Amino acid sequence: MMTAGVDVGAKMAKVVILKDGHVLSRAKGLVGFDILKSAGDVFQKALKDAGISRGDLQRVAATGMGREAVLQKPPINADEVISEVVADAAGACQVVPTAKTVIDVGAEEGRGIKVEGGKVRDFVINERCAAGAGTFVETMARALEVRVEDMGPMSLRSTNTIPMNAQCCVFAESEVVTLIHAKTSKDDIAKAIHDAIAGRISSMVLRVGVEKDVVLIGGVALNPGFGPPLEKELNTKIIVPEYPEFVGALGAAVIAANPQR
Amino acid sequence: MAQVKTQEYWRWPEYRKTVSGRDWHKADIITAGVDIGSVGSKATVMVDGELYSYAIMRTGGVSEDTAIKVTEWALEGTGLEAEKLNYVVGTGYGRVNVPFAKRTITEIACHARGAHYIYGPTVRTVLDIGGQDCKAIRCDERGKVLSFLMNDKCAAGTGRGLEVFADLISVPISELGKVSLDVAQEPPPVSNTCVIFAKAESLALLRQGWPKEKVAAAYHSAMAERIVDLLTRVGVEKDFVVTGGVTNNVGIVQRLERILKIKPLEPQMEPILAGALGASLFAKALYEKEQGLR
Numbered sequence: 001m002m003t004a005g006v007d008v009g010a011k012m013a014k015v016v017i018l019k020d021g022h023v024l025s026r027a028k029g030l031v032g033f034d035i036l037k038s039a040g041d042v043f044q045k046a047l048k049d050a051g052i053s054r055g056d057l058q059r060v061a062a063t064g065m066g067r068e069a070v071l072q073k074p075p076i077n078a079d080e081v082i083s084e085v086v087a088d089a090a091g092a093c094q095v096v097p098t099a100k101t102v103i104d105v106g107a108e109e110g111r112g113i114k115v116e117g118g119k120v121r122d123f124v125i126n127e128r129c130a131a132g133a134g135t136f137v138e139t140m141a142r143a144l145e146v147r148v149e150d151m152g153p154m155s156l157r158s159t160n161t162i163p164m165n166a167q168c169c170v171f172a173e174s175e176v177v178t179l180i181h182a183k184t185s186k187d188d189i190a191k192a193i194h195d196a197i198a199g200r201i202s203s204m205v206l207r208v209g210v211e212k213d214v215v216l217i218g219g220v221a222l223n224p225g226f227g228p229p230l231e232k233e234l235n236t237k238i239i240v241p242e243y244p245e246f247v248g249a250l251g252a253a254v255i256a257a258n259p260q261r
Numbered sequence: 262m263a264q265v266k267t268q269e270y271w272r273w274p275e276y277r278k279t280v281s282g283r284d285w286h287k288a289d290i291i292t293a294g295v296d297i298g299s300v301g302s303k304a305t306v307m308v309d310g311e312l313y314s315y316a317i318m319r320t321g322g323v324s325e326d327t328a329i330k331v332t333e334w335a336l337e338g339t340g341l342e343a344e345k346l347n348y349v350v351g352t353g354y355g356r357v358n359v360p361f362a363k364r365t366i367t368e369i370a371c372h373a374r375g376a377h378y379i380y381g382p383t384v385r386t387v388l389d390i391g392g393q394d395c396k397a398i399r400c401d402e403r404g405k406v407l408s409f410l411m412n413d414k415c416a417a418g419t420g421r422g423l424e425v426f427a428d429l430i431s432v433p434i435s436e437l438g439k440v441s442l443d444v445a446q447e448p449p450p451v452s453n454t455c456v457i458f459a460k461a462e463s464l465a466l467l468r469q470g471w472p473k474e475k476v477a478a479a480y481h482s483a484m485a486e487r488i489v490d491l492l493t494r495v496g497v498e499k500d501f502v503v504t505g506g507v508t509n510n511v512g513i514v515q516r517l518e519r520i521l522k523i524k525p526l527e528p529q530m531e532p533i534l535a536g537a538l539g540a541s542l543f544a545k546a547l548y549e550k551e552q553g554l555r
Contacts, residue, residue, distance in 0.1 A: 108458065
């Protein structure tokens, strides 16, 4: 049986094609102004990499912020839509079967999910405040005038702890500028930024409770500077699977393959 | 490469004024209040409890320097010097950084006291919308604080949020409120709370072809609703007044009035000065106490 999961996020679209529990291909790309077109392009690429066509897929499930845009619309023609929380739980338990807590940090949202055998037991979401999402690190990278992918490695070079007072992304931007003027090293500022977002995410996740194993997924999981302060805040080891940004799409593909759930 | 000149739409005018014709040489007590806000700094000079001169400028990177500059600017051209001030009180976010202040007093107390001075003893609810925070204050007939609520954690509902928006739609901040009222019908408010997300949402609306005015209306209306939420939690009792830098934005003030169905009192002097005025009045009282005058 072949299925696909399409995760249309706030920033990136991710597609996973699954055949009998094995991943045939993965593709991702930026979501532009035309959601259907940009997600469709990513979908076509995944099909091409897998060497199949849409007709070979028994079912396609869509998740993510833009999921409704691709429902029953070509080229994706998704058969169903699944909430991000449900898709995350299914995907995380597929890659880490012992997972009990899933932390998903995307571009514009953060989620903490308690799971058991691929099913959701409880969850908490932040979709209102940019300070607990990937946008925070991006905005701060702009203020520091460095590339966002350099932020994590920079923060890991610092051993100093500078507290950030601002909780808001807009206020933190001014605070970063003040720190630059005070000649604080960019590495130290990068660490302060990662400590701040880790603090925000941990206080959100603690509302549902943290039970081992803890799995970190979503695009922000690719940032090597984020895991260490989060582990410190939550006082537990965190597993970051390979391809963490594809876990939601994988979950959707898993659910699409399993109709009697 | 051609130099691209970018206009700073968020930048608001800085100025000083002497408002009283009194001769300070004949005064008994000269005091000053220095309000170092997170975005703007204000200094007011009072002669025998009456506003004499003031200055308003942007808070710089070093609060101490700003405190000295704004006070000297308020005194400029009056013949007065900082040494002649009998008592100075510092207030605002940077109040601990006013080098010549004898005392610091919280901006909550100063805003209530200043609002009482500007609007009179009937004031019971003061809404102060500043650069990086928003406070709803209940006070008594003497201008004493009874209770308050404050948002200083989130840029939504503060002047900073308006600065970000002014830059986005390329409209000078001083025009922004007027522009937001230039719509035939009020559009639905922007749905995101967070300034970062609201900015992205506004950009999407502009791309959809909404005119600037309509997007501005949606943004202002969301901001006004958020402020009203804070205000209703502390309770609104008449008379109601608005202070702080955002009073210069008519789009916010008129929408507050529309939602609350209460007309705020008309100010007799610039409501952005409320914090500094309160500090000057406290300075006078403290000086009198110090000198055994009361």
